[in-house]
Amino acid sequence: MIANLEIIFDFKNSKEYISSYALEEVDNKKIRIKTACPKEQELGNFLLDFMNTDFDDHIDFTIFVKDYLFIHLLSLYDNKILGDINNYSIVLNKEYLQDFIDWIYDELSLDFSMLKIRLDQVFTNSYYKNILNVTDILDKDYDMIEELAEKEKNYSAINTLLAENNKLSINYNLNAFFMNNIPSNLSTNYTFSSNSIESFLYCIVKELISNINNIKFECCKNCNYWFIHTKIKEQQYCDDLYTDTKTCFEIAKEERDKKNGNDDIYLQKCRKRYKNLHKQVSIGASEKVEGLFERFREEYPIYQERYKDGLITGEELMDWLECMKIRK
16 A cells, blocks of 8 residues: 555645654664654645755755655555554665665656646646647647637646646544644644645645635746745745855845946946937927837836846847837
8 A cells, every 4th residue: 555645734824734754763774764743844845845856866856755755655665564554663774775765766756857847837837838839730639728828827727737637535534644643723624645746746736826815936046946925026036045144035136236327238228318318308309209208217117127136138128228219
């Protein structure tokens, strides 16, 4: 029997509890693995840890497996080894465990990487678009996929993925899950359980977007790690420490502040264009020039902000500036 992954979402307290276990060193050759209380962590941590793991890297892969999937994958590797998967305590040789990790890496690293790519496409609302790019226009499903690609937003592709990979069950025995130590302030009374990592992850995404207003999944432009926020506006940088003292957001802000009209060639050109338009208007320009000047005043703050935030390049800013010229 494959040991299921199990999770409980406590949205009121912004916590998730995920099935866990303990690893104890018996001696320099053996390790004991035994049942442990669920791991308590911030909502979405399992999902983010998955998205921020490099599954092509053997060490990174091993760390994630040891943190979350050890028993689940061990039961897949050897379905007779655990016995009672709800109350186990087994001692294994380290050589056996190393063989297990190597086997799991060879078998699943590519699968996990592909699963990450699918979730990346969900988070960037490009899942159906990518399918459309490899679908022949004569395919009987082409029109349907094209329509889905045009309408894709708010991570809607997760509904299809979950429906196609629904291997979930709901359990109400919280005493067994929490080993008779249920948190006193817990706000829910059931867990989600699955023997499929894919289905488990899709379930987490679906529950998060269904229960948290304005949730957004973003990939930090500085460290390239995924993070979650609930701000209305886009947030390009995460609040995690990148150096010993500064977060990615703080580093980006410092870089942004360096981009000013005195040392940035693109902003210098914008300022020069503004001065030229202002001069023309002040000495009595045509209605066309006055209209262009007003348009510049309305649009420039928006484009300047986008440029400073790294949402557009200097070249794209110049493309906009070209539209601020009177053509003969």
